[in-house]
Amino acid sequence: MVLPLFVSFVMFRYGEIFKTQILGCPCVMLASPEAARFVLVTHAHLFKPTYPKSKEMMIGPWALFFHQGEYHTRLRKLVQYSLAPDTIRKLIPDIEHIALSALDSWAASGQVINTFYEMKKFSFDVGILSIFGHLDGGYKEKLEENYRIVDKGYNSFPTKIPGSAHHKALQARKRLNQILSEIIRERKEKRLVEKDLLGHLLNFKDEKGETLTEDQIADNVIGILFAAQDTTASFITWILKFLHDDPKLLEAVKAEQKAIYESNNGGKERLTWAQTRKMTLTYRVLLEGLRMASIISFTFREAVVDVEYKGYLIPKGWKVMPLFRNIHHNPEFFSDPHDFDPSRFEVAPKPNTFMPFGNGVHACPGNELAKLEALILIHHLVTKFRWEVVGSESGIQYGPFPVPQQGLPARFWKQSSCPS
Numbered sequence: 001m002v003l004p005l006f007v008s009f010v011m012f013r014y015g016e017i018f019k020t021q022i023l024g025c026p027c028v029m030l031a032s033p034e035a036a037r038f039v040l041v042t043h044a045h046l047f048k049p050t051y052p053k054s055k056e057m058m059i060g061p062w063a064l065f066f067h068q069g070e071y072h073t074r075l076r077k078l079v080q081y082s083l084a085p086d087t088i089r090k091l092i093p094d095i096e097h098i099a100l101s102a103l104d105s106w107a108a109s110g111q112v113i114n115t116f117y118e119m120k121k122f123s124f125d126v127g128i129l130s131i132f133g134h135l136d137g138g139y140k141e142k143l144e145e146n147y148r149i150v151d152k153g154y155n156s157f158p159t160k161i162p163g164s165a166h167h168k169a170l171q172a173r174k175r176l177n178q179i180l181s182e183i184i185r186e187r188k189e190k191r192l193v194e195k196d197l198l199g200h201l202l203n204f205k206d207e208k209g210e211t212l213t214e215d216q217i218a219d220n221v222i223g224i225l226f227a228a229q230d231t232t233a234s235f236i237t238w239i240l241k242f243l244h245d246d247p248k249l250l251e252a253v254k255a256e257q258k259a260i261y262e263s264n265n266g267g268k269e270r271l272t273w274a275q276t277r278k279m280t281l282t283y284r285v286l287l288e289g290l291r292m293a294s295i296i297s298f299t300f301r302e303a304v305v306d307v308e309y310k311g312y313l314i315p316k317g318w319k320v321m322p323l324f325r326n327i328h329h330n331p332e333f334f335s336d337p338h339d340f341d342p343s344r345f346e347v348a349p350k351p352n353t354f355m356p357f358g359n360g361v362h363a364c365p366g367n368e369l370a371k372l373e374a375l376i377l378i379h380h381l382v383t384k385f386r387w388e389v390v391g392s393e394s395g396i397q398y399g400p401f402p403v404p405q406q407g408l409p410a411r412f413w414k415q416s417s418c419p420s
Contacts, residue, residue: 016030016031016032016035017029017030017031017032017035017309017310017312022319022321025318025319026315026318026319027318027319027320027321028312028314028318028319028320028321029321029323030320030321030322030323031323031326031327031330032327033327033333033350033351033352033353034352035309035310035322036322036323036324036327036352036355036359037352037359037360038309039301039320039322040299040301040322040358040359040360040361040362040363041352041359041360043307044068044360044361044362045068046303046304046305046307047301047302047303047304047307047320048068048301048302048304049065049066049067049068049300049301049302049362050300050301050302050319051066051300052158054158054166055154057170058150058153058154058169058170058173059219059222059223059226060173060215060218060219060220060222060223061219062213062215062216062219062220063219063220063222063223064076064079064220064223064224065223065227065362066223068361072361073361074204074206075220076361076365078200078201078204079197079220079224079365079366080365081200082130082196082197082200083130083197083365083366083368083369084368085273085368087195088130088368088369088372089273089372091126091129091130091369091372092270092271092272092273092276092372092376093270094129094134095126095129095372095373095376096270096271096376096380098122098125098126098129099122099373099376099377099380100380102118102121102122102125102377103377103380103381103384103385103412104414106118106412107385107412107413107414110411111411112390112409112410112411113409113410113411113412114406114407114408114409115237115240115404115407115408115409115410116233116234116237116403116404116407116408117407119232119233119234119236119237120229120230120233122233122236122373122377123228123229123230123232123233123236123370123373124144124147124225124229126228126232126369126373127224127225127228127229128140128143128144128225130196130197130228130366130369131196131197131198131221131224131225132183132196132197132198133194133195133196133198133199135183139179139182139183142175142179143176143179146172146173146175146176146179147172147176147222147225149168149169149171149172150169150172150173150176150222151169151226151229151230152165152168152169153165153166153167153168153169153170153172154169154226155399155400156169173222176218176222177214177215177218180214180217180218180221181214181218183198184198184202184214184217187199187202188202197221197224198217198221201217201220201221202217224366227364227366228366228369228370230401231295231296231364231370231401232370232373232374234293234295234401234402234403235286235289235290235293235295235370235374236373236374236377237403237404237407237408238289238292238293238295238402238403238404239285239286239289239374239378240381240387240408240410241389241404241408242285242288242289242292242340243285243378243382244387244388244389244410245340246340249285249340249342250382252281253281253282253285253378253382254382254383256279256280256281256282257279257282257378257379257382257383258382258383260275260278260279260379261379261383263275267383267384271376271379276372276375276376279375279379281342282375282378282379283371283375284342284343284345284346285342286371286374286375287342287345287354287356288340288341288342288344288345289340290356291328291334291354291356292328292340293402294324294325294328294329294356294402295356295401295402296324296356296357296358296364296401297323297324297325297402298321298322298323298324298325299321299322299324299358299362300319300320300321301319301320301321301322302317302318302319302320303315303316303317303318303320304316322359324355324356324358327353327355328353328354328355328356330353333349333350333353334349334353357370384414384415385412385413385414385415386412386413386415387410387411387412387413388410388411389408389409389410390409390410390411391406391409393405393406
């Protein structure tokens with residue numbers, strides 16, 4: 001993907017605000033914190049989220065992030081509540097189980113794995129947990145099978161030719177609706193009152209007493225799975241690469257995690273929420289990983305009216321792109337920005353210069369869950385396992401999110417069976 005290089009080149013010539021064309025659409029690029037805040041926070045009502053129609057069809061038109069206004073506000077509050085710290089802290093034992101099962105399987109295989117691909121499975125399982133709680137295994141298998149087909153066709157050329165990846169994905173998306181309808185029907189028949197995200201969606205009523213339709217529920221369930229999976233998987237994959245490439249930092253993280261491990265009776269007791277809050281160095285590693293990788297490199301908005309900003313006119317209908325990666329890699333805000341240095345987060349960054357999950361009303365509501373599952377996986381990885389990156393190929397590949405080349409091929413061992 002050449003967009004980051006193109007943006008850097010044009011910024012060098014024209015500065016932090018410039019216009020260009022993206023896929024034939026006039027677009028204003030914004031690489032300053034003030035401009036990003038203007039679009040995403042203080043004047044967010046003047047800009048609407050914009051996605052290709054093919055993406056809306058694939059995920060579902062009622063998904064939260066396609067909307068703005070009253071519907072978006074109501075749904076966002078509900079999703080935020082379902083993914084808030086007080087809620088997700090109860091998931092720690094289950095996330096631990098998922099993490100350990102994944103790590104055990106990677107080590108037991110004895111094979112080189114595609115780290116990003118395996119992290120996608122891990123984040124998918126955590127996503128299913130946060131949405132459905134303890135879902136019946138049969139339903140989970142059906143959801144995963146069809147979700148994989150949708151995921152594979154999501155970025156394919158949008159054509160309805162039978163046999164094409166896009167057409168297969170659309171058919172799988174219809175099957176996902178049917179599976180979700182079965183799950184919903186079963187919950188209603190058994191009168192199950194669950195406190196997971198699906199339960200909150202089913203119990204939701206607006207001020208008029210109206211509930212969400214099954215289509216609205218399905219679109220938001222699929223949308224949240226999409227939002228949670230690739231971004232979280234990419235984020236954790238980068239963390240493993242950064243730690244592997246810095247042995248001194250890795251040893252410091254191991255020491256921090258070993259102290260927690262020992263306090264839990266040699267790992268025999270469960271992690272607690274309070275302990276995850278004490279992982280201060282590991283947490284700074286996560287923040288620096290988010291800055292360096294900038295998984296969400298930019299976002300799209302569209303001006304709903306003519307907008308003036310600092311003497312620039314943004315005409316109605318023009319696309320606007322706040323460029324998070326360029327802000328995160330600006331030496332004015334982060335010294336030596338291409339160096340991986342978690343200590344920079346010992347002091348809070350300047351306002352609006354660090355936006356790894358976006359900003360404003362459309363910022364990712366699942367950011368705390370993503371960081372929690374990363375902390376839990378890293379804790380068990382560095383205290384019970386070792387890993388080695390295979391091959392020395394460096395660089396970034398986009399698909400569409402940035403990941404290490406080849407998905408970071410790696411081999412994992414349990415510490416008791418590590419090669420000498």
